[in-house]
Amino acid sequence: MYKGYVVDHDLLKKDQHFILACTQCHQGNDKVLKKEEAHKDLIKRPSDNMANCVMCHKTVTEKYTKSLHYTSAGQRNGVMPRFSKEDLKKFDEKVFEKSCRSCHASCGDCHVKSPAVSGISTGLISGHKFVKKNEGKTCSSCHGGRVYPEYTGEYGGEPDVHYQKGMLCVDCHKKMEFHGDGKAYSSKNMVKDRPSCNNCHKPGSEKNPAAKTSHQTHTGKVTCYGCHSSGEYRQCYSCHSATGSKAKPGFILGLNPRDKKTLTTLRLIPTKKSTFYKAGIKMENFDALPNYWDSAVHNIKKRTDRTRSCDSCHVAKAGFLNKEMVIKEGGSTANEGLIYNIKPIKK
Amino acid sequence: MRNVKWLKSVIVAIILLLPLTALARGIDPLVSTDWLQKNLGNAKVVIVDVRKVEDYKAGHIPGAVNVFYGSWAIKKGDLLNELPPIDDLADVIGSAGIGKDSLVVIVGKTDKVPDQFDMTRVAWTLKYLGVPNVAILNGGQNQWVKENKPLSQDMVKAKAKSFKASITDKLYVDKAYVLDKLGKATIIDTRAPAFYEGKEKLAFVPKLGRIKGAVNLPVGQLYTPEGLYKDKAALAALAGKAAGNDLNKELLLYCDTGKTCTSWAFIMTEMLGYKDVKVYDGSSMEWLADPSAPAEP
Structure with missing residues (x-):
C-alpha cells in the first residue's frame, strides 16, 4: 500500500480541512468497508471542481478561476495571430481544449498533490496536508523543463544567484501572480506587478563604479538578462513537429519581438507551419510571428562573460542571433527581424 | 615475513603520529x-x-x-x-x-x-x-x-565577510600536469574496481579504462554501512596499501569528474598526514576523451 495516502490522526487534528469528512470532497461511500464499494464514484481530484474550494475560500477561488494558471489563456493568445478565424475555431476545439488546457492547475495541484506532468506525479506534497507552498514539489513540476532546473543549476549550468542566496519562486513571484487579481488577462505580459530586477536592485545604488557606468550606458538598450544570464539555457527544437523533440543548451541574444528595439535573451519556440496540420489548421499567417521570444531566463549571475568583457558582445558577438543561426527548416520569416548587428565600441 | 613485520611497524607508527596531524588544525577533519x-x-x-x-x-x-x-x-x-x-x-x-x-x-x-x-x-x-x-x-x-537532534526551519542569514582567496597551489591540477607526472608521481584511481579495471563506465565518461599506471583506492571503502567514516586505523591501512607509506610522495587522485576522489584526498591529507595530495579535476571525463593521453587496459 502506498503510505503517502494514509492520513494519520496527528494530521487530522492539525489541519482544519479535516473537519470535513473525506466524502465531502472525494465523494465515494464512507459507510462501507469493501474498497470497491467505498471507492464507487470516487473523485480523485476534488479541486478540479472549484465549487469544493469556493465554499470556504470564496474570494481567492473566484479570482483564481480568471488567472492565467487556471485559464491557460496565454498559450492560446500567444499563437493566435497566426490563425484565420477558421483556424482559430479549429484550434480552440481540437488543440486548446484537448491539449493546452490540460496544463491548467487546480487548487490541489499546488496545495495538496504535485501536478501530473506527462502522466507522472510525485504524489502528495506532505501526506495529505494542505500546504501553503512547496515550490520544489509544485512549481518545479510544471516549470521543470526549463525554468526550475536552470534556476537550481541542475540543467548543467550555474545555479541562479538568487537560488544561491536561498530564494525560491515565491520570494519574487508574489501570491497575486499565482492566484490572479480577478481580471482575466490574455497574456502574462499584460499583468502588472510582475517581478522586476529593479524592485530590489535600484539603479544608481551600485557600489562598483564600473557597474554603475555600464548600467547607465545600457539602460533601455539591453535587458538585465542580456548581460546577467550566466550562459546557456535550455532551447527546444522540433517539439512541435512529428520528428520528436530535442533539447540542447544554447544562449541567444536578439531583439525583443515585443518592442523590436531592446536586446534580450531569446528562447526558440519551434512551431512550424505544419505543426497543427493534423487538426486541419493551415496557419496561413504563420510568418506574422517569429520563432524566437524574449525569455526571462532564470540563470542570473553577478559576473558573466559579458560583464567581464565588453568584447564578448562588441567584438566576438557571442550568442548574437544571426542569419546562419536562425532555424532553417520551417522557420518564420519574422525571425530575421530580431537580428541585431552590434557595433564595436568607438574609442 | 620480515617484510610483513616491517609493514606492521610502519602502520603502527603512522597511527601513533595521527593525533599530531590533527593537533595542527583548529578542528578535527571529521566531527x-x-x-x-x-x-x-x-x-x-x-x-x-x-x-x-x-x-x-x-x-x-x-x-x-x-x-x-x-x-x-x-x-x-x-x-x-x-x-x-x-x-x-x-x-x-x-x-x-x-x-x-x-x-x-x-x-x-x-x-x-x-x-x-x-x-x-x-x-x-x-x-x-x-x-x-x-x-x-x-x-x-x-x-x-x-539521532533526533534539534532542527530549525529559519533561514539563516550569515553576517557577510570580505573574503580574498589565497590559492593553495596545486590542490587541483590539470591534464598537462598529470601527463608530466606519469611514471613519477603515484596516480590513484578512486573509482570502484570494475571502473578501474575497464569493465564498466558511466554514460558521460567517453570510454572504458584508466590512466596508465594508476593504482586503485575505491571511495566505497571509506564508509561503514551506516554511512559513517571508518576509523583512522582502518583508513590508514587502506590508504597505505594503495598509496604506500611514504607521506611525502606526490599523489595524484582522480575519479570520473573530479568530485568523488576529493573524499580520499581530504582524508589522506587532513587525517592521515599525507603531505602532497593533488586532485586531477578533469579526471576520466577529460583524460579518456583524449586519444593521445596514455590509458589502459
Missing part, C-alpha cells in the same frame, strides 16, 4: 554530531549546509547557513564538477560568513554513498581557496536527524 551539538554556540564555527535550498528550508541544523553544492562546482564545457571563477567562489565564501580563521563544518545529505562527496568536494575547494580549518560532519544531515 561527530555530538561535538557539533556542543559547539552550536561557538562563534568561530560556521556550519555550511550544502544541500538544496528546498531541503535546507524543510529542516536544518540550527545556525547552519545554506550554500548549495551547485555554488561550489559547475559544468564547464563538457566537464562536470569544475571550479567556478575564483572571484565568484570568494563571494560565495564571504557571503556565508566564512573567514580564513573560521572553523567550518560542512553538512550534506548521505542518503547514498555518492552524496558524501558533495561535502568533501566543498571541503577541498575551501582548502584550495585558503580556508585551512574545514571539517566534515560524520554521517552528515542524515546522522543528525537519525
Whole structure:
C-alpha cells in the first residue's frame, strides 16, 4: 500500500480541512468497508471542481478561476495571430481544449498533490496536508523543463544567484501572480506587478563604479538578462513537429519581438507551419510571428562573460542571433527581424 | 615475513603520529554530531549546509547557513564538477560568513554513498581557496536527524565577510600536469574496481579504462554501512596499501569528474598526514576523451 495516502490522526487534528469528512470532497461511500464499494464514484481530484474550494475560500477561488494558471489563456493568445478565424475555431476545439488546457492547475495541484506532468506525479506534497507552498514539489513540476532546473543549476549550468542566496519562486513571484487579481488577462505580459530586477536592485545604488557606468550606458538598450544570464539555457527544437523533440543548451541574444528595439535573451519556440496540420489548421499567417521570444531566463549571475568583457558582445558577438543561426527548416520569416548587428565600441 | 613485520611497524607508527596531524588544525577533519551539538554556540564555527535550498528550508541544523553544492562546482564545457571563477567562489565564501580563521563544518545529505562527496568536494575547494580549518560532519544531515537532534526551519542569514582567496597551489591540477607526472608521481584511481579495471563506465565518461599506471583506492571503502567514516586505523591501512607509506610522495587522485576522489584526498591529507595530495579535476571525463593521453587496459 502506498503510505503517502494514509492520513494519520496527528494530521487530522492539525489541519482544519479535516473537519470535513473525506466524502465531502472525494465523494465515494464512507459507510462501507469493501474498497470497491467505498471507492464507487470516487473523485480523485476534488479541486478540479472549484465549487469544493469556493465554499470556504470564496474570494481567492473566484479570482483564481480568471488567472492565467487556471485559464491557460496565454498559450492560446500567444499563437493566435497566426490563425484565420477558421483556424482559430479549429484550434480552440481540437488543440486548446484537448491539449493546452490540460496544463491548467487546480487548487490541489499546488496545495495538496504535485501536478501530473506527462502522466507522472510525485504524489502528495506532505501526506495529505494542505500546504501553503512547496515550490520544489509544485512549481518545479510544471516549470521543470526549463525554468526550475536552470534556476537550481541542475540543467548543467550555474545555479541562479538568487537560488544561491536561498530564494525560491515565491520570494519574487508574489501570491497575486499565482492566484490572479480577478481580471482575466490574455497574456502574462499584460499583468502588472510582475517581478522586476529593479524592485530590489535600484539603479544608481551600485557600489562598483564600473557597474554603475555600464548600467547607465545600457539602460533601455539591453535587458538585465542580456548581460546577467550566466550562459546557456535550455532551447527546444522540433517539439512541435512529428520528428520528436530535442533539447540542447544554447544562449541567444536578439531583439525583443515585443518592442523590436531592446536586446534580450531569446528562447526558440519551434512551431512550424505544419505543426497543427493534423487538426486541419493551415496557419496561413504563420510568418506574422517569429520563432524566437524574449525569455526571462532564470540563470542570473553577478559576473558573466559579458560583464567581464565588453568584447564578448562588441567584438566576438557571442550568442548574437544571426542569419546562419536562425532555424532553417520551417522557420518564420519574422525571425530575421530580431537580428541585431552590434557595433564595436568607438574609442 | 620480515617484510610483513616491517609493514606492521610502519602502520603502527603512522597511527601513533595521527593525533599530531590533527593537533595542527583548529578542528578535527571529521566531527561527530555530538561535538557539533556542543559547539552550536561557538562563534568561530560556521556550519555550511550544502544541500538544496528546498531541503535546507524543510529542516536544518540550527545556525547552519545554506550554500548549495551547485555554488561550489559547475559544468564547464563538457566537464562536470569544475571550479567556478575564483572571484565568484570568494563571494560565495564571504557571503556565508566564512573567514580564513573560521572553523567550518560542512553538512550534506548521505542518503547514498555518492552524496558524501558533495561535502568533501566543498571541503577541498575551501582548502584550495585558503580556508585551512574545514571539517566534515560524520554521517552528515542524515546522522543528525537519525539521532533526533534539534532542527530549525529559519533561514539563516550569515553576517557577510570580505573574503580574498589565497590559492593553495596545486590542490587541483590539470591534464598537462598529470601527463608530466606519469611514471613519477603515484596516480590513484578512486573509482570502484570494475571502473578501474575497464569493465564498466558511466554514460558521460567517453570510454572504458584508466590512466596508465594508476593504482586503485575505491571511495566505497571509506564508509561503514551506516554511512559513517571508518576509523583512522582502518583508513590508514587502506590508504597505505594503495598509496604506500611514504607521506611525502606526490599523489595524484582522480575519479570520473573530479568530485568523488576529493573524499580520499581530504582524508589522506587532513587525517592521515599525507603531505602532497593533488586532485586531477578533469579526471576520466577529460583524460579518456583524449586519444593521445596514455590509458589502459
